[in-house]
Amino acid sequence: MSTTGAGATEVPKYTKKDFESDQDVRWCPGCGDYAVLSAVQKSMPDLGIPRENIVFISGIGCSSRFPYYMNTYGFHTIHGRAPAIATGLRVARPDLKVFVVTGDGDGLSIGGNHMLHVLRRNVNLTILLFNNRIYGLTKGQYSPTSEQGKITKSTPMGSADRPVNPIAFALGCGATFVARTVDRHIAHMEETIKRAAAHRGTAFVEILQNCNVYNDLTWNVVYDKEQRLAHELKLEHGKPLLFGPVDDRQALVMDGVNPKVVPAKATPPDRLWIHDESNVNAAKILADLFAPDYPVPVGVFAAVSAPVYEDVVIDQEQRAISEKGVGDIAKLLKSGDTWTIE
Amino acid sequence: MSETAAREVVAPKPRRELARAVVRFAGDSGDGMQLTGEQFTLESAVAGSDLATLPNFPAEIRAPAGTLFGVSSFQLQFGSQRVYTPGDRLDCLVAMNPAALKVHLGDLKPGGLLIVNTQAFDKRNLDKAGYAANPLEDPTLAERYRLHKVDMTALTLEAIQDLPLNTKEKDRTKNFFALGLVSWIYTRPLDPTLEWIKKKFAKNATIAEANTRVLKAGHAFGETAEIFAECYQVEPAEMAPGLYRAMTGNRALAWGLLAAAERSKLPIVYGAYPITPASGILEELAMHKRFRIRTIQAEDEIAAATAAIGASFGGAVGVTASSGPGIALKGEAIGLAVTAELPLVIFDIQRGGPSTGLPTKTEQADLMQALYGRNSEAPVVVLAPATPGDCFFVAYEAVRIAVKYMVPVMVLSDGFLANGSEPWLIPDPSTLPPIDVHFRTDPDGFFPYLRDPATLGRPWVRPGTPGLEHRIGGIEKQDVTGNISYDPDNHDHMVRTRAEKVRRVAQEIPPTSINGPATGDLLVVGWGGTYGAITAAVERAQTEGKAVASVHLRHLNPLPPDLGHILREYRRVLVPEINSGQLVRVLRAEYLVDAVGFNRVRGLPLATEDIYDAISQLAEGSS
Numbered sequence: 001m002s003t004t005g006a007g008a009t010e011v012p013k014y015t016k017k018d019f020e021s022d023q024d025v026r027w028c029p030g031c032g033d034y035a036v037l038s039a040v041q042k043s044m045p046d047l048g049i050p051r052e053n054i055v056f057i058s059g060i061g062c063s064s065r066f067p068y069y070m071n072t073y074g075f076h077t078i079h080g081r082a083p084a085i086a087t088g089l090r091v092a093r094p095d096l097k098v099f100v101v102t103g104d105g106d107g108l109s110i111g112g113n114h115m116l117h118v119l120r121r122n123v124n125l126t127i128l129l130f131n132n133r134i135y136g137l138t139k140g141q142y143s144p145t146s147e148q149g150k151i152t153k154s155t156p157m158g159s160a161d162r163p164v165n166p167i168a169f170a171l172g173c174g175a176t177f178v179a180r181t182v183d184r185h186i187a188h189m190e191e192t193i194k195r196a197a198a199h200r201g202t203a204f205v206e207i208l209q210n211c212n213v214y215n216d217l218t219w220n221v222v223y224d225k226e227q228r229l230a231h232e233l234k235l236e237h238g239k240p241l242l243f244g245p246v247d248d249r250q251a252l253v254m255d256g257v258n259p260k261v262v263p264a265k266a267t268p269p270d271r272l273w274i275h276d277e278s279n280v281n282a283a284k285i286l287a288d289l290f291a292p293d294y295p296v297p298v299g300v301f302a303a304v305s306a307p308v309y310e311d312v313v314i315d316q317e318q319r320a321i322s323e324k325g326v327g328d329i330a331k332l333l334k335s336g337d338t339w340t341i342e
Numbered sequence: 343m344s345e346t347a348a349r350e351v352v353a354p355k356p357r358r359e360l361a362r363a364v365v366r367f368a369g370d371s372g373d374g375m376q377l378t379g380e381q382f383t384l385e386s387a388v389a390g391s392d393l394a395t396l397p398n399f400p401a402e403i404r405a406p407a408g409t410l411f412g413v414s415s416f417q418l419q420f421g422s423q424r425v426y427t428p429g430d431r432l433d434c435l436v437a438m439n440p441a442a443l444k445v446h447l448g449d450l451k452p453g454g455l456l457i458v459n460t461q462a463f464d465k466r467n468l469d470k471a472g473y474a475a476n477p478l479e480d481p482t483l484a485e486r487y488r489l490h491k492v493d494m495t496a497l498t499l500e501a502i503q504d505l506p507l508n509t510k511e512k513d514r515t516k517n518f519f520a521l522g523l524v525s526w527i528y529t530r531p532l533d534p535t536l537e538w539i540k541k542k543f544a545k546n547a548t549i550a551e552a553n554t555r556v557l558k559a560g561h562a563f564g565e566t567a568e569i570f571a572e573c574y575q576v577e578p579a580e581m582a583p584g585l586y587r588a589m590t591g592n593r594a595l596a597w598g599l600l601a602a603a604e605r606s607k608l609p610i611v612y613g614a615y616p617i618t619p620a621s622g623i624l625e626e627l628a629m630h631k632r633f634r635i636r637t638i639q640a641e642d643e644i645a646a647a648t649a650a651i652g653a654s655f656g657g658a659v660g661v662t663a664s665s666g667p668g669i670a671l672k673g674e675a676i677g678l679a680v681t682a683e684l685p686l687v688i689f690d691i692q693r694g695g696p697s698t699g700l701p702t703k704t705e706q707a708d709l710m711q712a713l714y715g716r717n718s719e720a721p722v723v724v725l726a727p728a729t730p731g732d733c734f735f736v737a738y739e740a741v742r743i744a745v746k747y748m749v750p751v752m753v754l755s756d757g758f759l760a761n762g763s764e765p766w767l768i769p770d771p772s773t774l775p776p777i778d779v780h781f782r783t784d785p786d787g788f789f790p791y792l793r794d795p796a797t798l799g800r801p802w803v804r805p806g807t808p809g810l811e812h813r814i815g816g817i818e819k820q821d822v823t824g825n826i827s828y829d830p831d832n833h834d835h836m837v838r839t840r841a842e843k844v845r846r847v848a849q850e851i852p853p854t855s856i857n858g859p860a861t862g863d864l865l866v867v868g869w870g871g872t873y874g875a876i877t878a879a880v881e882r883a884q885t886e887g888k889a890v891a892s893v894h895l896r897h898l899n900p901l902p903p904d905l906g907h908i909l910r911e912y913r914r915v916l917v918p919e920i921n922s923g924q925l926v927r928v929l930r931a932e933y934l935v936d937a938v939g940f941n942r943v944r945g946l947p948l949a950t951e952d953i954y955d956a957i958s959q960l961a962e963g964s965s
Contacts, residue, residue, distance in 0.1 A: 021813070023813075051811060053805070055805050057652070068813050068826065073806075073813070074813035074814075075655050075682070075813070075814055075815060076813065076815025076816060076817065077678060077816060078678050078816055081644060084644065084649050085648045086652060087645070087649050087652065088613060088638065088648065088651065089655055089805075091611055091636050091649070091653060092609060092611050092636070092656035093805065095806060096805055113641055114645055117641040313638075314636075317631045317636065320631035327630055327632035327634075329601045329604045332600065332630070333769070334585060336587065337534065337588065338586060338768065339387060339586050340583075342583055
């Protein structure tokens with residue numbers, strides 16, 4: 001039986017091509033998913049894990065076609081349930097590296113409950129949530145991350161729903177690794193995916209992704225060169241929270257219990273907010289920030305360590321076996337109150 | 343009066359031989375009636391009786407004391423001959439309070455033994471039970487039944503007055519008084535209960551002492567008090583020799599899985615969400631981690647099913663369980679297992695419905711849900727155990743079929759089987775059929791939907807196997823290659839192939855066993871937990887010379903290959919079910935036979951008497 005990563009067998013030297021399946025990719029031309037697929041395939045060789053030990057699990061939606069295009073093990077399941085399927089797989093097979101690919105509808109609407117519980121359990125897997133703020137596969141209805149008032153086919157006068165914030169949701173559920181990246185920022189995406197994959201526990205990555213057919217440029221704030229320059233805040237552990245053009249740098253600081261944007265030049269170094277991935281409380285404050293009033297943070301919001309669900313499950317099993325030996329059904333059948341009939 | 347003195351003055355009372363007896367303990371939810379019944383069951387089993395039990399309790403955990411809906415009861419029938427059911431009418435009713443009397447008196451045979459705890463018949467309890475006057479003072483009660491008014495509360499307190507327990511703690515032991523008394527009446531040995539008390543309260547010597555004393559006090563009361571003129575003896579039943587234990591259906595399902603895990607050498611991942619009456623299986627399995635059973639208490643029914651499917655994808659045996667409402671939620675996931683062609687075992691512990699229905703009562707109304715309760719064409723194998731002990735073999739068989747054919751297998755148990763128990767001849771697990779598991783490892787010529795010619799099962803591949811990386815999913819796929827396919831002819835082919843795969847499970851079904859003549863007036867066809875009631879009714883009709891036989895189906899999909907032929911050997915076919923007529927519809931549709939149903943949907947097992955009446959009408963009508 002093979003085990004993940006290190007061990008007896010040498011992991012082959014892979015290239016991106018080794019992770020491309022023979023299936024025709026069927027997303028719309030220009031879809032942001034192509035870039036994510038490419039970034040994931042490019043990241044794979046660096047994980048140092050034999051290809052046969054990698055599994056991609058997905059639910060339903062455009063993003064959920066993803067496993068078909070990866071030359072690994074894959075399971076395209078039912079709407080919203082990928083985190084639960086992946087939990088069962090991890091409990092059965094803790095030696096496998098498991099990825100869950102989902103979207104804003106799959107992961108936060110129909111599968112919101114499973115997302116909550118996989119995050120709080122801290123199952124060791126990597127979740128890639130493609131957020132395009134629209135239902136693409138069903139041809140353009142608003143999603144749980146769509147902005148309030150959004151006009152779509154199902155909301156001709158604007159949606160009444162308030163949107164859910166995936167990062168704040170994940171942190172609220174007790175996620176141990178939470179990050180955001182952007183489909184058009186290839187290098188950042190690859191780097192983020194690799195970091196997420198290396199995390200032990202549930203890693204949650206929101207990928208801001210473009211649906212050029214039903215919700216084009218919904219993330220223009222991080223696509224458009226000028227807007228990006230003005231708003232994007234790259235989170236880097238140990239570095240101050242600074243953003244904006246070089247000649248007009250802004251600092252994010254805390255004013256009492258509120259975050260505040262102030263000119264960087266006028267801010268004394270000891271007032272700067274130094275990003276600390278181990279500070280979940282700080283991450284929760286950052287999670288709620290967005291343009292236009294605040295910067296748009298991208299990168300790793302939080303990365304902390306906590307017990308992994310299936311580790312506990314397996315440990316209990318091992319303990320039970322080491323205390324009393326492997327179960328013996330013949331013995332169990334005769335245990336307790338029995339009587340003989342001659 | 344000291345014990346010795348009592349023995350000196352009391353002559354032994356006459357013992358009357360009985361072939362069988364039906365006893366019911368009834369009281370408040372907090373009166374410990376389930377425990378009393380379980381211990382009486384154990385005593386009877388040790389005495390060599392065959393028996394069947396029927397626990398019956400409210401859905402509310404702590405229903406308000408003294409109310410009608412708070413009444414909890416435990417019934418058992420024990421006898422010196424085969425006992426198939428817990429019995430219809432009672433020979434003996436123990437009523438610990440007015441509410442219990444009111445709810446259960448109607449089931450007591452005229453002239454039956456009625457034992458009541460008088461102290462509970464105070465104004466407050468009488469009001470709660472809706473009695474305008476104390477029924478114990480109504481002379482007709484003593485005329486109709488052999489009424490014994492016993493102040494169990496006072497006698498209990500007296501027996502343990504010197505023990506350092508408060509009144510509430512003392513009062514709580516009075517169920518042991520009832521147990522001791524009834525044990526004396528039916529000559530049941532106290533030893534099993536004394537042993538149980540010793541073990542159970544090993545850490546609390548005072549409670550152990552109190553229960554022991556009260557139990558013995560109840561027993562001595564029967565022996566000494568002048569109100570009991572005689573006691574009864576039930577000879578040991580003629581049962582197959584061997585080692586026995588009491589077995590409930592839920593425990594048997596759990597242990598069947600343990601046996602399957604051991605034999606197949608596969609880990610089992612059991613996903614479940616707590617629901618009555620299925621939760622007991624999860625709790626039982628959680629105690630047996632040494633068998634490599636990994637339990638997941640999931641966030642909901644859907645996650646429970648899908649986690650099991652994920653485990654099966656990983657090369658373990660995925661098992662999920664629920665009752666009807668939860669099975670409804672799992673429907674889409676079961677469809678995924680159908681099309682992904684992965685093994686999955688689903689236990690449905692049926693209860694009264696629809697919706698929340700009657701959570702603690704039994705029903706057989708999920709057969710159609712098991713057969714058809716999913717979108718599109720999604721056939722699964724359906725099995726049903728006949729008795730609590732049979733659950734062990736059916737759970738094992740479900741795993742065996744699921745991994746051999748790469749199909750979901752649904753097991754239809756019910757609330758009656760789940761909580762009911764029977765004396766069970768302990769099987770030798772080495773005699774169980776092997777569970778052959780073959781994981782494909784050879785990449786040469788591999789396709790995910792390449793089929794075994796005998797079973798039509800596709801290869802099971804453990805992720806982690808080099809060279810066999812592949813993708814499966816819920817979208818229709820091309821046969822053999824497993825590639826996504828929207829081709830109309832391929833879809834038609836796949837629909838038929840999935841159905842044929844389930845049909846081929848018929849290869850596993852042994853010839854149907856017929857209880858009675860191979861041809862005749864009437865065939866009674868049943869399935870699941872009604873086995874005992876049907877068998878008892880049919881055997882009674884047979885002793886009266888009626889040409890009646892019965893078959894009891896374990897395999898509901900596919901049906902036994904010889905069933906069509908058997909049905910035609912009788913002039914009439916009767917199908918008793920605890921639903922509005924589900925199997926009867928299947929039989930009529932499948933075999934074009936004019937089968938008729940006998941249906942009662944009362945949340946209770948069918949009564950032997952009622953089935954017997956239905957048999958008599960049909961058998962007589964045709965002769």
